Amino acid sequence: MGEERALIRYDWTLEEIEAIYTSPLPELIFRAQQVHRRFHRADEVQGCALLSIKTGGCPEDCAYCPQSAHYRTGIVRTELLSVEEVVAAARRARAQGATRFCMGAAWREVPSGPTFARVLEMVRRVRALGLEVCCTLGMLTEEQARALAAAGLTAYNHNLDTSPEYYGRIITTRTYRDRLATLERVRRAGIRVCCGGIIGMGESRWDRYRLLEQLATQRPHPESVPINLLVRVVGTPLADAPPVDVFELVRMIATARILMPASMVRLSAGRLSLSDEAQALCLLAGANSIFIGERLLTTPNSPPDRDRALLARLGMRLRDLASRDGDGIS
Ligand code: SAM
Ligand code: DTB
Ligand code: SF4
Numbered sequence: 001m002g003e004e005r006a007l008i009r010y011d012w013t014l015e016e017i018e019a020i021y022t023s024p025l026p027e028l029i030f031r032a033q034q035v036h037r038r039f040h041r042a043d044e045v046q047g048c049a050l051l052s053i054k055t056g057g058c059p060e061d062c063a064y065c066p067q068s069a070h071y072r073t074g075i076v077r078t079e080l081l082s083v084e085e086v087v088a089a090a091r092r093a094r095a096q097g098a099t100r101f102c103m104g105a106a107w108r109e110v111p112s113g114p115t116f117a118r119v120l121e122m123v124r125r126v127r128a129l130g131l132e133v134c135c136t137l138g139m140l141t142e143e144q145a146r147a148l149a150a151a152g153l154t155a156y157n158h159n160l161d162t163s164p165e166y167y168g169r170i171i172t173t174r175t176y177r178d179r180l181a182t183l184e185r186v187r188r189a190g191i192r193v194c195c196g197g198i199i200g201m202g203e204s205r206w207d208r209y210r211l212l213e214q215l216a217t218q219r220p221h222p223e224s225v226p227i228n229l230l231v232r233v234v235g236t237p238l239a240d241a242p243p244v245d246v247f248e249l250v251r252m253i254a255t256a257r258i259l260m261p262a263s264m265v266r267l268s269a270g271r272l273s274l275s276d277e278a279q280a281l282c283l284l285a286g287a288n289s290i291f292i293g294e295r296l297l298t299t300p301n302s303p304p305d306r307d308r309a310l311l312a313r314l315g316m317r318l319r320d321l322a323s324r325d326g327d328g329i330s
Contacts, residue, residue, distance in 0.1 A: 004039060004262070010219045012259055017209045017216070021255045025247065032254035032286040035261045045311070046264060046289040047318040048100040048134075049093030052297040053122065054080045058106035060138075060173045062161075064198060066233040066298050067106040073235035075298055080105070083121050090126045096292060096304060097318040100132040102157065104297045108173070109139035116144065120151040127152040130321055134194055134224075139174075139182045145189035155224055156186040157194035163210030166203045183218075195222040196266070199252055200230035200244035208252055216259035225256050225263050227287070229270025231299050246278045250285045257286025264289050271302040276310050283316070292318070 020028065036042060056077035058067045066073040090101045103122060110116055119137065126133045135148065136157035148156065161167065164176045186193055195218075197211045215222055229249055232239050249270075256265045267287035271279060279302075295301055311317055 007038070008221070008261055009259075010217055010221070012213060012216045014209055014213055017212050017255065017259065018205075020258055021205065021209060021212075021251050025250070028251060028254045029281075029285055032257040033284065035258050036286045036288070039261045040288050041319075043316050044288070044319045045283065045316060046100060046266075047096070047098045047292040048102055048266070048289055049090075049096070049098035049293045050102045050104060050291055050296050050301075051081075051086065051089050051093075052078075052106070052295075053086060053103045053119070054078065054105040054107065055298060056106055059108045061171060063170045063237040064161075064201060064230055064233075066236060068236070071235045071237070073233055080115055080118060083118060083125060086122045087125045087129070090129055090131060093293060094129055094131055094321075097320075098131070098292055099319060099321050100134060100154070100289075101126050101129075102134040102136065102291075104136045104157075105138070107138040110137045110141075110144050112144075116147070120147055123148060123151040123153050127154075136194075139178060140185055142185050142188065145185045145191060149189040149191050153191055155192040155194045157224075157226070158182050158186065159196050159198070159226065159228075160211060160214055161197045162201060162203050163207035164214070165210065166201075166207040170201055192224065193218075193222040194224035194226060196224075196226035196228065196256075196268070198228040198230050198269075199249055200232075200241060200270070201238055202241050205248075208248075212252075212255055212259055215256070221260040221263050223263055224266060224289075225260060226266040226268040227253055227256060228268040229273065231269050231273075231296070233299065243273075246274065246281075249274075249278075250281050253282050253287050254285035266290070269296055269299070272300060274302075276306075276313070279310060280314055283314070 056067045056075040057069045061070040066075050123133050132154040134155040167176045265287050266289040267282045
């Protein structure tokens with residue numbers, strides 16, 4: 001990979017990002033394909049499964065999120081699941097073809113004490129099934145990051161979501177700087193970073209370039225970059241956000257692929273609202289991972305039968321457990 005490593009850049013400018021994002025679609029997809037094939041297999045996607053280990057009642061006010069206590073979305077709050085419940089879900093996910101298991105908790109920050117000890121045990125037990133393990137638990141202290149690393153955590157998900165300038169329109173209970181500080185702690189603990197964003201929140205193209213700039217100038221790049229299409233949930237302030245043109249999603253994915261060649265670019269939330277053809281275009285644009293399974297965290301996902309049929313029609317497959325470890329170099 002030495003030669004490939006030399007192709008990875010961290011000095012992308014906003015102008016370059018804009019030029020890539022706005023290039024004619026055939027050019028953009030061609031370039032993304034060239035990068036994709038150099039760093040990844042073009043016929044394989046990684047299947048990841050999500051599990052909400054603690055649902056609802058979150059003190060943050062993220063305008064997109066059904067789990068925020070600030071909005072009435074009908075979400076039923078739950079306590080932290082038991083280790084056995086989580087392990088059973090991870091086994092089911094593995095049987096369905098997932099090689100990465102992501103646990104999400106509706107916390108502003110990770111609590112300490114027995115609650116955190118239980119999360120660490122979940123990480124150890126799921127890792128022992130041979131799965132990559134990702135957690136998204138809100139803000140972390142340095143000590144907690146080190147403990148997660150010691151438990152064998154593969155990656156920590158903490159999204160920047162949008163540009164620094166638009167962030168305050170979406171979330172007021174924390175700052176972009178808070179987010180970057182947690183990401184820094186994750187990095188320092190030696191955990192891989194999973195960091196991406198959401199499109200369709202009323203942001204401009206410029207906000208998307210700024211988000212991509214934030215991600216692609218990190219050294220190393222986040223090994224995992226989830227691109228979520230807003231799932232509009234009734235009761236949240238973004239319930240009636242105008243739907244985004246699907247080609248914007250394709251452009252976002254292709255640009256992320258070109259800027260961060262070795263990273264996994266994940267076509268994350270929102271697939272249920274996409275046609276098969278739109279999803280195929282996202283995969284052609286360089287996405288190489290999807291969430292599989294009935295549910296995301298609290299909302300329905302694209303049904304497993306439909307996903308299996310789609311991959312079969314495209315002549316593609318889910319990456320198996322024996323394959324090279326998930327995240328690429330970066
Ligand atoms: N509380 C933790 C946090 O915010 O980091 C972890 C869970 S949170 C649900 C994880 C990510 O899911 C958010 O950063 C956001 O990018 C994404 N997300 C949440 N609700 C979404 C929605 N309705 N549509 C698309 N993405 C969403
Ligand atoms: C990410 O970027 N997307 C996932 C995962 N990281 C944790 C979450 C999507 C949540 C969609 C809304 C829901 O189901 O609650
Ligand atoms: Fe809480 Fe995370 Fe939802 Fe924001 S995105 S309200 S922090 S669960």
